[in-house]
Amino acid sequence: MNKGEEKPLDFIREIVKKDLEAGVFNGRVHTRFPPEPNGYLHIGHAKAISIDFGIAEEFGGLCNLRMDDTNPTKEEAEYVSAIIEDVRWLGYDWGDRLTYASDYYEQMYQYAEELIKKGLAYVCELTPEELREYRGSLTEPGRESPYRARSVEENLVLFRRMKAGEFPDGTKTLRAKIDMASPNLNMRDPVMYRIVHASHYRTGNAWCIYPTYDWAHGLEDSIEGITHSLCTLEFEDHRPLYDWFLEKLGVHHPRQIEFARLNLTYTVLSKRILQRLVQEGYVSGWDDPRLPTLRGMRRRGYPPEAIRDFCARIGVAKTDSVVDYALLEHCVREVLNKKCQRVMAVLRPLRVVIENYPEDRKEELEAINNPEDPSAGTRKIPFSRVIYIEQDDFMEEPAPKFYRLAPGREVRLRYAYFIKCHGYHKDRNGRIVELRCTYDPDTRGGNAPDGRKVKATLHWVSAEEALKVEVRLYDRLFLKEDPLDFPEGSDFVANLNPHSLTVLTNCLAEPCLLSAKPWETYQFERLGYFCVDPDSSESRLVFNRTVDLKDEWARIKKQYLKEKQG
């Protein structure tokens, strides 16, 4: 694509554009995002949201947020508010167009009577088991229900009695009269209404018959004047039915277009499995930062604009695809790099005594808040004789290409001084517990007047002023790229990463973090991005690692270890 050229449109936008040009819907574009309030939204929904709301926005149209609540046994008000919150957090707005399928129950019922009167629907008394048998199979046609030939009058009476609550659950259904021999199973006289004596979270006990998805969805779209009904691929062979209902009713008829749902490596987006992860305690809740739920990602520190950018980058197509999780992380880093304040924190502290630095001396050094954003200004960091550095930043016997501290080696303490290691102490287990170093007073601020260079710059905190904080390190929840690829006889649990969470309780951070507030994200220099978890209290800050920084040394180390092994 050359400069100045428009970004190519995906196949849906292409269709919408053509419809617009042809005046198909009187030049209108109106979409909808129709979640069922029976669970929490995840990154897969974010893709759909970004398509539904994005297309409406780009073509000067509208997008409704619609609760597709047609099943009283699964839906709850709690999910409605969570969905609203999550879509809003992502940054989308539906004005006053928050709608509910349940608001259309009466109208749907009237449409159903209309279809009965046209001889296109009938009350069937087959049991669920019988219904299945009568449906036939993928290769064999179904059989017509013995109740199929009822008169319009009888159907009407029966249907009204169904509505009146005269029959127990599961004893009768209203079915569309289409074609039991259709090669498309969805057309084999699909159920439109089922009897369910259950209280609905919105309509209470007003109804005991509830519309099925196939019957309801097109009507919802039609009633709301939707022009383009965008959904995922598995609804492709429901489209003939969607079209059939609307055509027989002769009502406003939106165009349904299907796209591939999102899959991510090392991640599951199946509602059922997500539920098990939460219910069986593999994660701490729906907002566990390891989960691909929007709440989880928010708590992890993923900015909504990064998720939106991700959705824009993955594109829209009909090919089944699995997107590399690294792309999401890239989008997250890109946003965070630009806006996060830098700070120094030590995850696994190693005590360093600077022998030639006077015991009674303290000083403050100036540090840049964000090199990507000069307007973020600077801050002061305390420095003193005893400091802590990262355990990983010292090697007794340095590996090849390890530039950091080692006996006899000089490195820079960021924004402070050059220090040189002269010795170290070990505990009785042989673990290094303290380094003895000297500093060069002439290198204050981090540069040597004689121009000598060091190969590494370390982050550090002053022992006395440091804040003790908790840091939760997250890693992918699953070990396998495809978590559903497990040996026979086991299940996805076999692929769970036992080290997906590491809690570090003895971390030390520079004192400016004292004022940090929940949900704020910082870059811990050389380590990654960390956001303040709402579990934090006045006396103890808790940080979640959002994502690490790209780490050249980690890469080299890995290569080195691999070579050493074989």
Next chain:
RNA sequence: UGGGGGAUCGUCUAAUGGUAGGACAUCAGACUCUGGAUCUGAGUGUCUAGGUUCAAAUCCUAGUCCCCCAGCCA
């Protein structure tokens, strides 16, 4: 063995008969007071076999492989 869809670098996605391009990932280098960021460069792809054409990812024919559908879930 029914029907509906789909196959382009490792991954995602463009090219709509006319130079197979981008992004992420990977590798190499430059720069750097974050082994970060930034910059430069490299490699890797049209499912297969035929055909049409000056020219095919694109059109035709025949295959192959993958996904979805037998809820009174959505």
